[in-house]
Amino acid sequence: MTITTKDLQQLFAGIAEDIAAERDHLCELDGAIGDGDHGLAMDGGCQAAAKAVGALDVETAPTLLFNVAAKAFLNAVGASSGPLYATAFMRAAAAAKDRQTLTDDDFVRVFAAMATGIQERGKAEAGEKTMVDAWKPAADAALDAWGTGKPLPECLDMAVHAARVGCDATKDMTAAKGRASRLGDRAIGHIDPGAASAVIIIATMAKFARR
Ligand code: ADP
Ligand code: MG
Ligand code: MG
Numbered sequence: 001m002t003i004t005t006k007d008l009q010q011l012f013a014g015i016a017e018d019i020a021a022e023r024d025h026l027c028e029l030d031g032a033i034g035d036g037d038h039g040l041a042m043d044g045g046c047q048a049a050a051k052a053v054g055a056l057d058v059e060t061a062p063t064l065l066f067n068v069a070a071k072a073f074l075n076a077v078g079a080s081s082g083p084l085y086a087t088a089f090m091r092a093a094a095a096a097k098d099r100q101t102l103t104d105d106d107f108v109r110v111f112a113a114m115a116t117g118i119q120e121r122g123k124a125e126a127g128e129k130t131m132v133d134a135w136k137p138a139a140d141a142a143l144d145a146w147g148t149g150k151p152l153p154e155c156l157d158m159a160v161h162a163a164r165v166g167c168d169a170t171k172d173m174t175a176a177k178g179r180a181s182r183l184g185d186r187a188i189g190h191i192d193p194g195a196a197s198a199v200i201i202i203a204t205m206a207k208f209a210r211r
Contacts, residue, residue: 001152003102006058008065011208016050018204019043019197029193033180038193041079048076049089062102066093066110080178081194084118084131091117104152108142111159111205115139126166128176129187131194133169137162138202156206163202167195 019026019042026039052072053065060068070089074082095113099106115135119125124132141162145155170192175181180192 001104003062003104003107004058005056005060005062005065005101007208007211008062008102009054009056009058011205012046012050012053012069014208015201015204016043016046018200019046022197022200026193026197029191029196032190033175033183033187034193035179037079038081038197041077041081042197045073045077045082045085048072062096062099063093066090066096080122081131081197084121084194087117087121088114089117105146107152107209108146108155111156112139112143122177124177127173129170129173129180129192129195130175130177131192131198133166133173133192134163134195134198134202137166138198153206153210156202156209160199160203160206163195163199167191167199170195 023039023043026042027036030036030038049069049072052068056065056068066089070086070093073089074086076082077085091113092110095110096102096106102110115138118135119132122130122132124130126133126136138159142155142159145158146152150158168191171190172188173192174185175183175187175192178194180187
């Protein structure tokens with residue numbers, strides 16, 4: 001299926017809507033092991049990105065659209081999630097370079113590039129109780145499924161499943177990165193808020209792929 005700039009504008013609007021619906025829950029999760037602002041940060045960043053992207057002409061190249069999203073997200077967010085998602089969107093821009101529309105193959109590469117960007121920006125590995133625990137297995141699952149010839153919607157459904165499993169697993173972890181790393185064993189028993197918001201975004205991307 002061909003993915004146009006208009007489709008990507010709708011994707012960003014969908015992400016903003018789904019994150020907004022979970023804003024308070026994400027703040028509660030962050031309240032338990034962080035500073036309680038994760039819902040506000042993600043909501044502010046996603047609204048700003050959706051607005052900036054939505055204002056672009058439909059002829060805008062996808063690479064520019066992702067760079068606009070990155071800048072808007074970074075400017076709107078004063079928390080750790082700001083530079084992490086800004087990097088994700090910049091890597092998406094690089095993966096979409098020289099395209100006027102995206103193929104399913106491009107979209108899988110965009111998705112995987114976002115995960116790699118977050119991982120490299122935060123220098124976190126899976127198992128350190130961060131959003132990487134959702135993004136990394138999700139990207140691996142999507143790439144694996146795509147490599148075995150599964151259609152895009154199925155690849156992203158498998159990514160959502162892997163993200164959920166990864167997010168749930170953060171509950172039993174101590175944190176090695178971010179604010180929660182100061183808590184030691186007291187972080188155990190709580191889901192990582194960044195992993196929870198990652199599941200929401202990945203699920204919106206999967207919904208988009210099934211459209
Ligand atoms: P802050 O902690 O600055 O208030 P947020 O509340 O927006 O930032 O985001 C917290 C989330 O950011 C954590 O739950 C975790 O998932 C993620 N995070 C923090 N540090 C890192 C890192 N180095 N790499 C990846 N993710 C990180
Ligand atoms: Mg926070
Ligand atoms: Mg904060």
